[in-house]
Amino acid sequence: MKISEKEQRKIRVVLLDDHPLVMEGLRNRLEKEPDIEVPRTFGDPRELLAGIEDCRPDVLIMDIFMPHMSGFELGRALKERYGHSLKIILLSGYTYDEFYNKAYELGVHAYLSKQSTYAQIINAIRQSMLGHALVSEKMLAKAVDPLTPAELEVLKQVAEEKTNKEIALLFSISQRTVEYHLNAINQKLGVKSRIGAVVKGYETGLLGSLPLTEDDQR
Known part of the structure; x- marks a missing residue:
């Protein structure tokens, strides 16, 4: 079956979070967008490292604190492997200055609060694909x-x-x-x-x- 041009342009987003309900809720919402698809979700950073080659995502959305490996450690490993070809968006309940600084030094495209709306997350995905890093009001100030x-x-x-x-x-x-x-x-x-x-x-x-x-x- 021939893949349409529209389907070829879909943004491939992979999710990593050790809270299944949160992850599935986000996955279900993202897949309602005509230009976004979620080929796979992961609950463990080690599983993602082993399986990321199979799904080749454009964007990775992940929590910071997870079992076995922090989001910062994983992000550093992925950036060394994929560089700017993989856009990383961090979701966290923590808004410490040191976390913001560490995230943007690492090269993430957005650091969002877990209180962010779906609209804000979707906007971050699309903006990241344009090469834009979204800086929080706190960082902007x-x-x-x-x-x-x-x-x-x-x-x-x-x-x-x-x-x-x-x-x-x-x-x-x-x-x-x-x-x-x-x-x-x-x-x-x-x-x-x-x-x-x-x-x-x-x-x-x-x-x-x-x-x-x-x-x-x-």
């Missing part, structure tokens, strides 16, 4: 100046697709002032466009969680 309250309000209006003129009328300021705010926002977030600022705003949590899809609300 250490890397750049935080947005002022006025800049954050402007960013929220941009996310709602308001024009510069509409934003100026809403806050009783000039369009030139809106432009100044947007330039400052782009510089602080390290982006070059309105769309880039909104994407970074959601990635870092400045704009809250990504809007939920109908499937996420079920």
